[in-house]
Amino acid sequence: MNSLVIGCRTTENELLAAMEECSCSFPLVWIDARLHNVRAKLKSALQSIVDDSPGFDEILFATGFCGNSIIGLESRDAALVIPRTDDCTSLLLGGCKNKTKHLDCYFLTEGWLKGSGNIWNEYTRSVKRYGKEKADHIFSVMFAHYRRIALLDTGCYPLEPSLQKAKAIADAFSLSCEVLPAGISYLKELLSGARSPERFLRVPPRAAVTQDMLQIFS
Secondary structure (H helix, E strand, C coil): CCEEEEEEHHHHHHHHHHHHHCCCCCCEEEECHHHHHCHHHHHHHHHHHHHCCCCCCEEEEECCCCCCCCCCCCCCCCEEEEECCCCHHHHHHCCHHHHHHHCCEEEECHHHHHCCCCHHHHHHHHHHHHCHHHHHHHHHHHCCCCCEEEEEECCCCCHHHHHHHHHHHHHHCCCEEEEEECCCHHHHHHHHCCCCCCCEEEECCCCCCCHHHCCCCC
16 A cells, blocks of 8 residues: 555654554655644645645544544545544544543643644743743633643653653643653554554545544544
């Protein structure tokens, strides 16, 4: 099967590890994690990648539904294969049902921490622009329903440096900090072709992704 992989920098370490373990040499295109902040921009970027990638049988999304930003995506030639998860976090946790055990968590990965558009960098910029008191007020509202910062330990990066950063973020927002086990099994299912309809959405060529398709079973 002639396939293209679309990956997000948030899970860069994990996707590269999964590709290595699966001996996968598919071409890989990255999307910037900052695009998740604006759904329309993310959809536009994804559609551009699809449109600019003719000649593939499949386009594999190493992402999730990402705020339903995939609605309306359509490929002329390739089937679109997308994990049935709401976002990359659920992908690393093995499915959305596992994530529901941690609804009070704000999740981090090393890839997230490296991204220039992450919320910690936004907070730092806000402190410089508005002062710490006003920035703290803005972000206390944003983090109101979170109680924990959870660093996902996928085994794909050195844990300690990222844990120190996670603790600093937790302290700044008066949250607890912990490490949660995660992994790359879902990504390996995507890359290896071991895909069940309950775990993956497959959209045939010349069919657009619709809201009704975005069901999550696991």
